[in-house]
Amino acid sequence: MSTSPPDSYRRNEHARRAILDAAIDTAIEVGYEKTSIEGIAKRARVGKQTIYRWWPSKGAVLLEALQQRMGRDGELADTGDLFADLRGELLRAAHLYGATPIGAVYHALLTASLSDAALAEAHDAMVRPGIDALRRRLEAAQELGHIRPDIDAATLVDMLYGTILFQVLLRTRPLAPGQVDESLRIILDGVRPRPTLEGGARPAASE
Amino acid sequence: MSTSPPDSYRRNEHARRAILDAAIDTAIEVGYEKTSIEGIAKRARVGKQTIYRWWPSKGAVLLEALQQRMGRDGELADTGDLFADLRGELLRAAHLYGATPIGAVYHALLTASLSDAALAEAHDAMVRPGIDALRRRLEAAQELGHIRPDIDAATLVDMLYGTILFQVLLRTRPLAPGQVDESLRIILDGVRPRPTLEGGARPAASE
Incomplete structure (x- = not known):
């Protein structure tokens, strides 16, 4: 048998x-x-x-449990509209983190991992795919010329998720979509290709 | 007597x-x-x-104790060089948060305040002066025309501190000054006054 x-x-x-x-x-x-x-x-x-x-x-059990409930699998949406794709991802993260009970549990785990090397490693393994997917979406936009080639995509990831994290953590209330839009506009304005010195028109940064 | x-x-x-x-x-x-x-x-x-x-x-005792050890009193430096002033403040915050044992204690307090309204209020009272001082430094730069008038200074604060927080939290190691410079450059490029359509030269964004 x-x-x-x-x-x-x-x-x-x-x-x-x-x-x-x-x-x-x-x-x-x-x-x-x-x-x-x-x-x-x-x-x-x-x-x-x-x-x-x-x-x-x-901590390890909870990390895996959180991963199942929070998880976005695979790549970020690539509709060709960078602003819209990033907006969707940041609003998703802000909601999960700031407007569901999962956020506080996740944050406690993050705190615990500051003084627990094994947990920090497991946490890193959990968040790495999402961070890498966002970085790849930004690099794809960079290859299309919508983001200047000298910009470090990994720093952009820190700025995008970091702004959300700070807003959710320090306000402890749901983020307004307008706040996400404002920070996205500032970041995308900061990374769009610069006009050439000869004044030749470059394509606008929106994809 | x-x-x-x-x-x-x-x-x-x-x-x-x-x-x-x-x-x-x-x-x-x-x-x-x-x-x-x-x-x-x-x-x-x-x-x-x-x-x-x-x-x-x-939590309340520790908040006050942290305030005494972390505290920057009063306004942010205003040397006339916005980049340098922000760089100094962000490196200070990154060091305190990421390279001293105070950082982990502070983070645990932040976590505790997510589920403790009184502590959240005390925490807010503690961080508010620093956040307000950074916002005022940005508004002063805005009045001088170094930042576009339509930019929300409070959002800029979230972006500046948020990026640092994210980098320190998720890497759990001291930030390289180069990372701070890169995110500052992106943000300041994103908020500098736009060239007029007629191509009239505007002053550069550096103060």
């Missing part, structure tokens, strides 16, 4: 999902600090050792 | 300083979460009730 592997796989998958759901729901309810492996295990109806088999710490 | 009030004032001042020092030193040593009013009191050689007489929570 060869039914045992798939069955055990299904059982594992079921347990993993239950644990991830329990982790994030617990953290939303009681906060990151008061979330414990014991509490997660109880809620997911598994043993603590089942959790420790797959994750080394509550 | 009128010596009693000054003596008691001096005693209070001495106790306050001892408490603030004990609070920040404890938080740097054991982290924000493990810092307790009891631990602070022990270290400062005062009773817990002395602390509670002046502050409602450990």
Whole structure:
């Protein structure tokens, strides 16, 4: 009989999902600090050792759980309209971070990772694909001549996400789309190709 | 005899300083979460009730202690060189946040304030003067015509501090001055007065 592997796989998958759901729901309810492996295990109806088999710490479980709920997979939209594509991504990030309970849990994890090297590495692995996707979208715009060639796309990523992070963190309320538009306009104005000295008209920066 | 009030004032001042020092030193040593009013009191050689007489929570004590160690009082430098003044302020903030143990304590407080309205209010009162001073420096540059009149100075503040915050948080290492320069250049290029359509030369954006 060869039914045992798939069955055990299904059982594992079921347990993993239950644990991830329990982790994030617990953290939303009681906060990151008061979330414990014991509490997660109880809620997911598994043993603590089942959790420790797959994750080394509550931070690691929560990172994976957050990733499932926050995750944008793959590339950023490329509609040919750079402003619109960036606007969509920043509003998505601002909403997730500032207007859902997930934001506070994520922020607590970010804090914890400041003093936990393993968690910092796991966090980096989690956010890296999104950061890289935004960078690639900016580099594509650069290749089309909509962003000056001397601009460092990685710095632009910091500016775009950083502005949102700061606004959400220090206001602790949902961002108005107008604020996103204003910062996007300033950044895109700052990176558009400069008119040549001879005054020859260059194409406008909007794609 | 009128010596009693000054003596008691001096005693209070001495106790306050001892408490603030004990609070920040404890938080740097054991982290924000493990810092307790009891631990602070022990270290400062005062009773817990002395602390509670002046502050409602450990977050409130730590905020004031951080303010004393982080604080830049009053206005931002105005040397007439906008780039240099902003660069100085951002490098100062990046160093404090990213290269001293105070940064992690501050970040934990920021996290705690996301779910604690009183702490959020106290935090806002602490950071507001610095944010306002940067905004006023930008508005002064705007009045001199170095920044377009339609730019919202408050958004610029978010972009400047946000970029630094993001870089420090997600890299957890000291910022290179080159990164600060690059983001400053992009932002200042984005806000400088636009050439008139008739091609009339405007003064360069550098002050």
